[in-house]
Amino acid sequence: MIRARLAALVAALLLALAGAVAAQDVPPDVPPGEVVGPAGQTALAPERAEWRQVVERTTAILEQGEGSSFGLERLRAELVSWRDQFLAGRDANAGRIETVASQLDALGAPPEEGEEPERIAERRAALQGRLADLRAPRLLAAEAAAEASGLISEIDAQLRREAMGRLFDRLPTVLDLAAWGAAGALVVSRVDTLATETAARFAGGVTPPDGAVPGALLLAVAGLVLLTFGLRLTRRAVGWSTARTAWAGDVARIVASLGYLLLPTAGASLLIGGIIVSRLPGPLLSEVLQDVPWAVLNYFAALWVADSLFAPEADAPVPLDFKPERRRRVRRRIVWIGLLSAIVVLLASIGRIGEADPAAAALILMWPRLAIAALLFLVARDFLDGAQSGGEEELAETAFRRALLSLVARVAMVAAVVGSLLLLVGYAAAGSAVISDTTNTLLLLAILILIEKLVFDLYVAVAGPEAGQSSLIPVILGGVLVILAVPMIAILWGVRPEELAELWSRFRAGFQIGETRLSPTEFLTFVIVFALGYGITRLIQSSLRSVLLPRTRMDIGARNALVAGAGYLGIFAAALLAVISAGFDLSSLVVIFGALSVGIGFGLQNIVSNFVSGIILLIERPISEGDWIEVNGQMGYVRDISVRSTRIETFDRTDVIVPNADLISGQVTNWTRGNLVGRVIVPVGVAYGSDTEKVTAILREVAEAHPMVVLTPPPTILFRTFGDSSLNFEIRAILRDVNFVLNVQSEMNHEIARRFAEAGIEVPFPQRDLWLRNPQTLRGET
Template identity: 40%
Template sequence: MCLLRHLKTIALALVLVWSACLVPMHGAQAQTSQQAAAPDYQTWRAFAERAETLIDQRFTPDEDLVTLRGELVGFRSQFLAAQDANSTRIATLREQIAALGPPPEEGATEAEEVASRRAELNEQLAQLQAPGIAAQEAFRRADGLVRQIDHIMRERQAEALLTLWPSPLNPVNWVSAADAVWGTAFTFGTQVTGALQDPAYLREFRSNLPIVGLLFLVAGFVLMRGRAWIERLVGRWLDEGADRKSKRVLAQIMSLTQIIVPVAAVVALGTALVLTSLTGEIGAALASALVQAGIGYFTARWAGRQLFPVHESRRAPLQLPAPRRREGRFMANLAGLFMGLNVIISTVFDPARQSDAANAVIAFPLMVLAGVVLFRLGALLSMHFRLAAADGGETRFFDRIVGVFGKLAMIIGIGAPLIAAVGYVQAAQALLYPSLVSLGLITGLVFLTQLVDDTYDIVTNRGPDDPDALVPALIGFGLVLLSLPVFAIIWGVRPTQLLEVWQVLREGFSIGETRISPTNLLSFFVIFSIGYLATRMVQGALDSTVLPKTKIDKGGQKAIISGTGYVGILLAALVAISTAGINLSGLAIVAGALSVGIGFGLQNIVSNFISGLILLIERPVAEGDWIEVGDTMGTVRTISVRSTVIETFDRTDVIVPNADLISGKVTNWTRYNSLGRIIIPVGVAYGSDTRKVARILKEIGDGEPLALLDPEPQVHFVDFGADSLDFELRLVLSDVGFGLSVRTELRHQIAERFKEEGIEIPFAQRDIWLRNPEALRGEPAPLAKVEPRDPRDENARTKMRYDEITETDAGSGDADGGR
């Protein structure tokens, strides 16, 4: 029963979505036109009193309340537009009054001319504010009445869902159902018989007979043969165009003919029934329900072929084996059939004209069958998730969502018939049929996202191995957002409630004395986007055209480009805020609290940000410099506002906070030039010819191609070491970045020349003196003669022992020194 309402309101949902996109763009023009015509407050007061009377009546029909609500919404829109009446003039008057200075304090006076002018401006301000104040009062009254009607409608809807009907399993109630079916059939037969006996209806039937016959023939031919031809044609295109994106996109679009053509045939069939003029009121309603049932059935059939394709394909939304796909298509056909039958039964057997017992018994068998179909569809969705998880790889978000939907469908498929058997038939219908319709809508979203993705591949020539693009993902996310109102209507949300939500969004919210509406937000984003794009264009022009022709180094060019980007984005934000009419003065308290939070919680981030700006402006470190920060040494790759990336010599990236570069000790080896000095220490054995050593080192240094001639390489005899005579070879290289490789090569040459000249490179030597070598040989230590201890000789023995140890250490030192 509720499916009929869903099908009727889907189109309205699309209209709501379209209007939601258009209203912000044309809100200013509509508001201006509404301001031109002031509301008729006398008519409004009379209407409001009548509306309050109808609302207070307990048994006012839902149809009357819906009509009343629509009229109230119209008044409320007028009052909302009238609230801003004379806003420009009011702002000007306030500025004029502010220009006169603050009013005098109590007991003080001001110039008579100023006081007179102030009183005149205040009087004008009060007159201009009066229409806005009246509009605000009327708006609040209309808004209150609308909310009261919405509250009543919600209560009635909840009461209807929780109403306990007689159980359809009770045989006593079957009699009421049989009476309802017989009564409807008898009424339909009476209407047909009366039409056949009426000469006027017979004449109309004879005149329309050729058209009726033609419509029946066309509809029958299309339903019998045309649908199969279309499916075969689309399937062939899909098979042949599996590797050609253009054919695949065209085949996807042509697949919609599987809905359009059969539905057109059903429309022709319904039109033929109406043109016979012999079916009566029930026949006319049946013809309308037949069209809606045809839409539901053929849409479900198309959705089944999309979710469960005939041929196996990697692009199929659900990866299932062939038998399960065949079962899925069969279940989708049954789902469409049962939803169509539900529409026909709800139309022919009007629930408002039948007893609750009859309605429960008539609706229950179809609900059981639909529940079984929903349960099997949910089982197939859950199977897809299990197969995707069994592959061992990471499951996609889509697969996890499909698994969740599958479990929910299985629960609803079992639970809805059970609660219907108890007697909560309306609640069961509100769960069962919206679930089936939602599965169809989800299939439509999957179809649209695939179509967008394939179209984007054609436009951009994206290959199958390329990573997923962002634009199709954003479009798909937008389609999901646009489908939310449709999902809401499917699950019982009235279109008037959606309009109410949109009205609240149009009204906006207040920040201080500023009201923010969707129009303001749209203006802000449009202006800011334009400013952002302009900033990027200027940065691109500077980077590719202007700065390369100057003498500014690469680091300076990067600093100018980054600074231009920051300034441009800041200006774009300020202009967008000003254009949108957002007053930031009301955010002073929020900004103060935010500054305190920044001071305590974000001080490191702010410190790094400020340090980054200093680095970009002063440029003590630039990209490409070889620097040393603490234990990190490498080449600067990028400098951002928060951190600097340093590439070390082992090709790893180290991210250093900018605060460390400003407050810490930094060695920049190549800031202004790449010159740098290297020092190679060399030690030779004692007894070597020191001048010969110096000459050899000088020749090796002069032979290095990267060494500068001014200053030339130098050799210094620096010290008499403990084990060697110490020299240093010092060179200034034209590119200190090759310092390590130059050191390596020079050491090779020094080792080779010293070997040729017979110069020894010593190594550290030490002598070890053992006090008791007999212990190492395993001999027992000699026993000392034990004499009686005399306390008076204790100090003498201690002094003698000390002298022996000192003498031994001195002798060892002389021996080392001699060697």
Template identity: 40%
Template sequence: MAQPCAASGSGRKRRLILSMTVLLRSCLVLLFLTMAGALSPALHAQEAPAPAAAAEAPVVDEQTAAWLAFATRSEELIADPTTRSERLEALRSELATWRETFLEAQTANGLRITTLREQIAALGEAPAEPATEPAEIAARRAELNEQLTRAQAPGIAAEEAYRRADGLIREADTILRQRQASELVARGPAPANPASWAPAAGVFGKWVTDLWAETERSWANPARRKAVTDAAPVLVIELLIAIAMMWQGRRLIQRWIARLQARVRPVWWGVIELPLSLTQVALPVIAVAVLIAAFQRTGFGGMQIRAIAEAAVPATFVFALTTWIAGHIFPAREHLTTILPLPPERRREGRILVTLFALAGAAETLFAAALSSERYGEYAQLLLYPFTLLSGLFLFRIGQLLRHALIAPPEGEALSGFAATVVTLLSRAAMVIGIAGPLAGAAGFLTLAESTVRPAMVTLGVLALVTLIQRLIYDLYALVTRADAKLARDALFPVLVSSLLVIAAVPVLALVWGVRPAELTEYWSTFQDGFKLGDARVRPMDFILFVIIFGIGYGVTRLMQGALKTSILPKTTLDTGSKNAIVSGLGYVGIVLAALAAITSTGLDLSSLAIVAGALSVGIGFGLQNIVQNFISGVILLIERPVAEGDWVEVGGVQGIVRGISIRSTRVETFDRNSVIVPNASLISGQVTNFTAFNQTGRVIVPISVGYDSDTRKVQKILQEIAEAQPMVVLTPPPSVLFVGFGADGLNFEIRAILRDINFSGSVKTEINHQIMERFSAEGISIPFAQREVRILNPEALPVPAPATEPPAPPLAG
């Protein structure tokens, strides 16, 4: 139990730094190996094939021998339960480097293997009886098979080595996770047990004694004492500057920013305020870093003093950044946009709580750096429990503030939707962890308490920082697009960028909650390795390359369509339908070519999927036959153009103007301004009336009836004059007036005229009817209309109405 408890929070941080260092070295080794692998074919290409093979053989054997020795040593270390976790982390990083090397080597000689397979296939299938095959072909087949076996050997060996390295990495990860879990639930001295107080006090006294002894030894050294006295004036000045930057620098910067706001346009202020305010973080950190650097140059102090000095700059940065976040989440100035709907007194309380938490965290960092030595035993971690207790209380109170933002927000500022749900979950989690964490620590589970309280507070800080950056993105989008701030928050582009920002914060939160960097690297490597599709391996970078190339091809296609539509086609004599068909056809061809270019650029060999695709196409053909039918019909519409955009058509009892022809359907806009989606197959297989197929001319028929006492010759003459007087009516051929028959109520005539534009048929009919009414009224020609005569067959059966009674006399005025 002593070993887990002795590994304090500072020790875990140092192991994290060590892991990142090893990871960086591994990446550099991998980069070197990759570059060497990329350059070696070009170098060997300048030599003769036989000498190149002879020169490479020892190198390959040397690498194989090195790997076998390293793998054997790794298996022994992994099997040894006394191997330290730091050594396992370093070992795992080296194994990951080897694994990446073997993964790249699996595709060695890929082009050569493909060529050999094609050569063997060109010889045809081997006969069942080898004796029947000609000797030359049989010898050539055997030679090619032997070459193929030699070319495949490095890839097979690399795959076997890859499996071995991958298995060793999984074993190391399992052991590290088990140790991490054991350390998390390990129980040490309980702060709630009075028996633990005396040993803890002894550890504290020993630490103070050691610190004082280090100081005395350093001061007793004449060279170090002289260096300190010589640098004392500079150290004092820098110390005063650092203190001023810590306590007064923020206020000075806030005043400067407030003065600057009056000179900056409001549309720019949301973009520049957040970056400018970061000087509140930078100045104190720079001041403390200069002070620590000057102190370290003196060489004063021992191991503990140097550890405190090294932790001073990170502690200052955490304190400054935390207070900066608090100043934006709980702003003191009313003109700043508030993220949480809280009244001013609650915001002030939030700033104080976060500042106290940052101060406690900075003090814990410095104290833990001095107590990181294992010689103080398991009671050293107990001395850090007061900081965990204070952090838990602050976390619980912040959770209550978040809850207050939900139940009692200022008028008109209430949270709603997804934001309210997130704040609700965060408030509940903060209150639960703020109570459960310190209680667990009081019972002796100090590592568990430290691993829950502080990560919970850091999680709130990370989410707050992400929220501030999201607000900056919205303000920047509003500035660039000159849109309103509310509209910018609902726009698609900033929402997508904000979503990517949230996704990028997930690995950070994973590290905060104890996930090892090596595990994240493993997940990332697995993601980058992709998956196998046939004989090809599809990686995320291949998909990104596919999207980029397809996007470029799509953009070029749209650019060519725009140029063709606006610059070239208007100068031709083609009609509108032909122009639209050419533009659409160019778009389809461009998209297909862009997709083919994108697939080819990724290097995917989809030939092995041809059989599977053929089998799927049969099922898809049956299931999507209607869609395929409409697609083919759309292509026919674009080629034959029986219907074009802008035509007046009637299909399925619907009349309207064709507004768009797509691959699957055609959109017809009725005269009521309704859109009717007509499947393309209906336009090809069904009956369609196109009133403006080749030109805009069309015939209009206006029926009219007159009384039987009318002069038919006179009526015909009047109607002829009215038709010829219309400006939209074509005079060649001239309009005609027909006496079509004898109706039940009158004599029936029809005016038949050709219009220059059939789209004006309604207005022409209206004008003709107006003029007919005017002329017939002037000429005394009657227009018959139906009349009804109501006859009562048995009036005696109707009830006799009661006699009307006289109304009462009004009262006399008296």
């Protein structure tokens, strides 16, 4: 089973590679009626007799429902070859078509009124005819490719129906006594056949070919050495690797544990190869012996997975925190599954000798398969119990893994029960497929877990333990491994490699949107070109910010605006260049985008307004990064200006996001626009009766003495008003740096209070007279 699946997987990869090689460039000049095939060779046009004969033959076979699976596969391969030629011909005459289309565009559209000059009309008609002739091979190739794809789909559907029919062929059940007798007779006859053949070979004095004895002995001895000492060497290597550093030990342990799988399998292959080369066994026994390495592979693959994931040591990498007893139990059951799978391989090989009764062969193989199903059910139940033992306060990632493992365990339990029932009621092919495919899928998932852990450990070894805990790269690599495993799982469950190759071919061909064909190649080209453009843009921005602009006399706001503008322009240019490089023809989408723009315009008015306002801010620069502004009652420093909004850091160290439209259409106070010079106003009140000239002199001395106050123009002392309780003065002075206005106000107030106290000038506070309308009530009078 594993050998067949691996062969199918290799075939699928070869088909995909062949399809990729077949996609070559097409010469621009191709005569009408012909298309271009792979490697630039001219292929037969789709209307030629050879293609029509293939179509008629395929149609007749499909309508009659006749033809063997082998014949249908060959016919399908022929159709795939034709379709590859047609797909290559879809781009025929591309250069010439573009040239003729450009000529037509140069002539312009015919006039709506009046007559066109005769020479221009004739030239336009000739070019239109030439363009139609050039496009004809492409249209015919596209139509023929579509016809071939349809026939291929019909063949795939018929092959699937035949496979399902064979899968659900019902054989006698275990209650049929005749089947038991046939099974016993089959076992006796096969043993007798092999014994008779072997006895006849030795009785006849079979001698190995000349020169084959040394090679056979060398292969046999090498195989025996690997079988005898392979596991011992592997255990020592794993033990040595465990003693290394944490990450090195994990990596080395997984790599060294491959010896459990590779060394015994290689030893069995060498030993059997030496026996077969010696020509001692007969043809029938040689055919059975060829399956022995695959049986060994089944057993040791299970042993490798069991030892790698469920070793009883405390530091062994396990998917769940199983207790040692459960680990030993799961490991033992997995090893038994591997042993029973090896027995199934050998029994199936013996059953293929000669003409065997299908019912008898199925009855013989049913018992080890039922045992495998029972063990699979028990292993799945252990996993389900372990997945449900997590605490309520565990991490979300751990909870997700437990939930996923629980789902896999439930599916495996259902598959074990369903497969066993199918075997018991006589559907041997379906039951064995369910059990074996489920077992192989779980084996593949276990291998994926080990590979993912190996990749993670290697990444930690390169980037460090801290990066391994927080980086997204190991998660992405794990996702890639899962995606790559999907085709393998599909093949394990019976999907034909040709069908996967067909899906890949259609995916690679892309899909049509108007006149534009989108394919993975074009999308990848778009991503690569845009990524390169984006990287170059960021490099230019970094160079402007750190190398070029600091050498100029531009202020910091102008520098930031220029850097931001270069970024927006570079990203737009990168996107435009990526679209052109990918070959996207978006002209057919103009109508769709025009219709969508109406609805989008109503829903995104504010966003568009803010975007335009952001562009205006970057060009006019009424505010710049680092400016102290006041807008909508918020005051703070501008920290970032983007195309949609501006971030202001307030004096409370909080960020306020202001839409750019408010900065353009609203009232904004910029305290530091152009320079840092600004005015400070310090109000002062003194008691009635104070000497106003003396107060003015003291305030002037305080203002002129402060180091932040400029003396040109000099500070101004104003006697403003006669207040309710005080005579009100103001100090108005120009500061060198308005950012310190609050500090200056505080320091001046301190100095004024000290000077007023020394001069005996009183700073009043509000006084109120209280009048009682009925004072006698307080004295208790009536």
